Amino acid sequence: MKDGDNSANRGIPQADLTGVSDDTLAVRAGQQRTTELEHSEAIFPTSSFVYNSAAQAAARFSGQEPGNIYSRFTNPTVAMFEKRIAAMEGGERAVATGSGMSAVLSTVMALLQQGDHVVCSTGVFGTTTVLFQKYLARFGVQTTFVSLTDPAAWEAAITPRTRMLFLETPSNPLCEIADMQALADLAHRHKAWFVVDNCFCTPVLQKPLLFGADIIIHSATKYLDGQGRCVGGVVVGSEETMNEVYSFMRSAGPSMSPFNAWVFLKGLETLPIRMRAHCEYASKVAHWLREQPAIEQVFYAGFEDHPQRALALKQQSGGGGVLSFRVRGGREEAWRFIDNLRLISITANLGDTKSTVTHPATTTHGRLSDGDKEISGITENLVRISVGLESPQDLIADIQRGLDAISQLSQ
Numbered sequence: 001m002k003d004g005d006n007s008a009n010r011g012i013p014q015a016d017l018t019g020v021s022d023d024t025l026a027v028r029a030g031q032q033r034t035t036e037l038e039h040s041e042a043i044f045p046t047s048s049f050v051y052n053s054a055a056q057a058a059a060r061f062s063g064q065e066p067g068n069i070y071s072r073f074t075n076p077t078v079a080m081f082e083k084r085i086a087a088m089e090g091g092e093r094a095v096a097t098g099s100g101m102s103a104v105l106s107t108v109m110a111l112l113q114q115g116d117h118v119v120c121s122t123g124v125f126g127t128t129t130v131l132f133q134k135y136l137a138r139f140g141v142q143t144t145f146v147s148l149t150d151p152a153a154w155e156a157a158i159t160p161r162t163r164m165l166f167l168e169t170p171s172n173p174l175c176e177i178a179d180m181q182a183l184a185d186l187a188h189r190h191k192a193w194f195v196v197d198n199c200f201c202t203p204v205l206q207k208p209l210l211f212g213a214d215i216i217i218h219s220a221t222k223y224l225d226g227q228g229r230c231v232g233g234v235v236v237g238s239e240e241t242m243n244e245v246y247s248f249m250r251s252a253g254p255s256m257s258p259f260n261a262w263v264f265l266k267g268l269e270t271l272p273i274r275m276r277a278h279c280e281y282a283s284k285v286a287h288w289l290r291e292q293p294a295i296e297q298v299f300y301a302g303f304e305d306h307p308q309r310a311l312a313l314k315q316q317s318g319g320g321g322v323l324s325f326r327v328r329g330g331r332e333e334a335w336r337f338i339d340n341l342r343l344i345s346i347t348a349n350l351g352d353t354k355s356t357v358t359h360p361a362t363t364t365h366g367r368l369s370d371g372d373k374e375i376s377g378i379t380e381n382l383v384r385i386s387v388g389l390e391s392p393q394d395l396i397a398d399i400q401r402g403l404d405a406i407s408q409l410s411q
């Protein structure tokens with residue numbers, strides 16, 4: 001290499017990352033340095049890029065020459081984030097979006113058309129249900145909702161028009177687990193896409209592509225950021241499929257900002273270590289909770305006696321950081337519990353270093369009809385906690401405060 005030739009430092013060739021562990025991919029994959037040779041990834045806050053000539057502009061627009069054009073669909077910081085998460089999921093390509101919901105929307109709009117049919121689990125994030133049920137139905141895409149854990153119900157729901165199976169596993173907030181390989185096989189027998197929202201596990205705990213998924217969705221807002229700073233989303237899959245998603249994203253514009261992409265890149269660097277700590281702390285809190293008399297039932301994907309334990313062990317390398325539980329009583333008791341917490345934040349986000357508490361029936365799942373809530377198990381006494389990275393002892397003390405407040409109600 002000649003003096004002054006910085007090319008060797010400009011990025012890490014993918015070949016050098018072959019066979020490295022996920023922890024290394026999280027820190028190193030996708031980085032492309034500028035001629036300044038910055039060690040940390042650069043942010044490119046620019047809406048457009050200049051060309052050397054009119055001919056070069058034309059070549060870029062026609063796709064004859066690769067390179068940056070306009071930040072709605074090409075931005076180097078966003079591209080670094082896309083490459084890193086694609087490497088971590090084991091996918092060929094990723095397309096970043098402005099939110100998790102726009103990742104879902106972009107996938108559906110890119111791949112489905114009027115008359116198509118979707119089978120979706122009842123346990124998905126409430127807004128995903130609203131998107132399918134209310135908005136996509138207006139454009140002629142019908143959805144049938146079925147139990148996540150009942151493969152026969154998925155099979156029975158398939159019609160000749162079914163083009164997509166969509167689920168989250170574990171489910172939010174009841175931590176039910178789907179048999180991904182069985183549902184992938186079913187989808188592929190019917191020439192349908194199998195789409196998995198991997199928000200709760202992240203690629204650190206679960207890689208749906210290994211179990212037959214075609215497409216992975218993330219709300220990057222959650223664990224990928226991990227510190228509650230930015231809203232974003234991403235879709236991962238094959239080059240061919242992601243070309244379609246990219247084309248929709250380019251045309252409709254639900255893009256990720258370069259600043260947010262930079263935050264997510266930094267978030268990914270600590271994701272493996274954070275996920276391991278979230279699992280350990282959540283497991284401690286979940287096991288303690290199920291011993292408490294004021295608690296009716298606890299849901300946690302890491303329980304040794306979880307009804308789908310075998311699947312959990314096959315698909316996941318940890319129980320994750322989210323748990324939920326039913327307090328004895330109804331909404332009054334659940335709200336009293338929440339209102340008496342002093343450490344855990346009352347907020348709808350999850351996957352943060354700060355633990356958060358939610359009453360799903362009146363927040364995240366509040367727009368579901370009473371019937372849909374019942375089918376989904378979203379009862380008035382259900383509380384969800386996303387266990388952060390505070391000391392589990394301090395979290396348990398805070399939860400005890402909430403439970404004490406419930407017992408005062410009955411005195």
Ligand SMILES: Cc1ncc(COP(=O)(O)O)c(C=O)c1O
Pocket residue numbers: 099100101102125168172197199200218219220221222231232233
């Ligand atoms: C599992 C899951 N998927 C998708 C979303 C939507 O993501 P966003 O809020 O980034 O649009 C959420 C949000 O809570 C979620 O929990």
